[in-house]
Amino acid sequence: MKQTLLSSLITDLWSDLRDPGLLWQLSALTACLVLGWALGRILRGRLTAHDVQMRVMRLGVESFSRVLVPLVTLALIAVAKLLLQQSQNVNLLRVAIPLVGSFALIRLAFYVLRRIFARGGNAGSFLVTFEKVFATLVWCGVALYITGMWTDLLEYLDQVVLPVGRHKVSLLVIAQAALSVLVTLVVALWGGAVLEERLMRMDSVHSSLRAVAARLGRAILILLAVLISLSLVGIDLTVLSVFGGALGVGLGLGLQKIVSSYVSGFVVLLERSLTIGDVVTVDKYSGQITQINTRYTVLRGGDGIETVIPNEMLLSGTVQNYSLSDRILRLSTRVTVAYKSDVDLVLALLIDAAASVDRVLKDPAPHAFLMRFDADGFEMELGWWIADPENGRSNVLSDVNRAVWKNLQEHRIEVPYPQREIRLLDLPPAVENRVSRAMRATETQ
Structure with a gap:
């Protein structure tokens, strides 16, 4: 019979109920949980403090402040496991590590998703449902790992082969490819959201330049994520030349207006002729600019009606700006x-x-x-x-x-x-x- 974490834990508990070693594991686990909670709260308070000297550290670490408690706890449990395994069995701590690690993974995923899709507002029903599904999948994976069925599942997925053209691909490879693409895209979107938030706080830079830098940074990160994910999947990037040619033909035939609006958006942002908060009149629409995106600009009229104007109209037509220079x-x-x-x-x-x-x-x-x-x-x-x-x-x-x-x-x-x-x-x-x-x-x- 194959030995698993769960069976080892049950055997250890059954045979060592009267052994002081089990009490050492319980005491170490309790101490790690308490110390992890306390140290995580202290570190989170330090990293979120408005201290000018810690800006460089906060830039890279403050984003993980919400998962500091489980991460610190996980590190303490790992250290306790290394210290105790030299003299006794540590099956209880071995089971606690994937449980605490899965909790940290879930909290990190929730934080990243809400940072990307729910900034400045409440999370939608789809996002809440996706978070529940993700948490369920993580806990199921942990349960499979503890019971020893994780290796069997991987072997089964590797044996199931699907024909793709002249090649055959296993379900395991497909799952790994989908996971790599999903992870890289989420990381790119999260990096773009963090970059945009940092740039928008730089009051010394013009708002249009900040918007251009944020959108360019997000586009570059997404492009890099796509290229990296394709490389991880094993797709030859040279085949993208065919797609690039088809895309060029499509742009020339049917996407002229869309591309023109995107280019016009970058031109408007770079030349700073319009900024958020300006009161303008475009064609027959008047109002205050509330958003300047790469494809369209949003005007909010005095009656509360918001008008979405393609950026192409801002360059090809006459725009009255009541607050350009004065x-x-x-x-x-x-x-x-x-x-x-x-x-x-x-x-x-x-x-x-x-x-x-x-x-x-x-x-x-x-x-x-x-x-x-x-x-x-x-x-x-x-x-x-x-x-x-x-x-x-x-x-x-x-x-x-x-x-x-x-x-x-x-x-x-x-x-x-x-x-x-x-x-x-x-x-x-x-x-x-x-x-x-x-x-x-x-x-x-």
């Missing part, structure tokens, strides 16, 4: 007052109305002009400046118009409505008499 924006409104009004008083009232609104800047100050002599009265224009166009223009325009109307009403300034005089010429006497009587009746009413 965030100060001028707004204006017009009002017509009666000819009997005091022009100087009306201009002063308009300026006072604009100055009473909180969002209106005092420097430069609001200004008012007499624009023209309209058919119904003096046409006035009131202009003012704001420094926060991202907060919307309609609301401040409404506030200024309300203040203007209030001032004009308080000083009895008439805002005339269009009036027209109608004259009827060369009418028959009977018709003219009926019209005159009707007009007199209307005036009487």
Whole structure:
């Protein structure tokens, strides 16, 4: 009968229940668990501390802070096993090592997956389900390893051969290839997420350059992961030349718009003509830029509607940027007052109305002009400046118009409505008499 970890543990427990060696193993395991928890918490606090001198260390180690407790515990158990195996059996510690190691692997996988797919938000149902499936598979693998069935499973997978063209590939090779590809891609995505997070914290670098560097870094890491995984699988990279030719033909025929949007995205980010937070107008869409991706840019309008604009439109069309070099924006409104009004008083009232609104800047100050002599009265224009166009223009325009109307009403300034005089010429006497009587009746009413 083949000896396994589980059978060795059962035999050891059965034969050594009265042996002090078993108590030594239990004591060592308990001490390793307690010390591992304490040391892991201490190291995690040190690595996540905001200490300028530890930035280099934190760059590579802080990401593993959530798995420090099981990792430290695993190291302590391994050391205890090396010390005790010289004088007695250590089957209990041998079983504890894969259990603690699997727990560390599960926590590390959960952390990496949430770092990639659930940054800045809650994990989706698919991610939660995948994490449960992954944890189940890991625990099943540990159970197979402890019971000694892991070697039998590998031998069975190696014996099952599937025909692939003129070659035959075993299930074990296929599983190893899929696992290598999955691991390298996850590592590349995790590295890209960490790189993007680090770059976005560098306030000394322009936001567009940070976005370009983050996206280029992620693309390079994914490309390297694909090449490395293909090499691990055993695929000759020279066959990619055929795929490259087909891809070039596809780009030339049907993917011109997509490639143009990607290239335009990098151009926009590099030339820094648009940044996140700018208020722009593209075609018939206006809003604040909330995202600049390699293929599209997202505009959030004042009504909350988000518009996805291909980056190609940002280069081929005209873009009005209200905050490119200066965030100060001028707004204006017009009002017509009666000819009997005091022009100087009306201009002063308009300026006072604009100055009473909180969002209106005092420097430069609001200004008012007499624009023209309209058919119904003096046409006035009131202009003012704001420094926060991202907060919307309609609301401040409404506030200024309300203040203007209030001032004009308080000083009895008439805002005339269009009036027209109608004259009827060369009418028959009977018709003219009926019209005159009707007009007199209307005036009487």
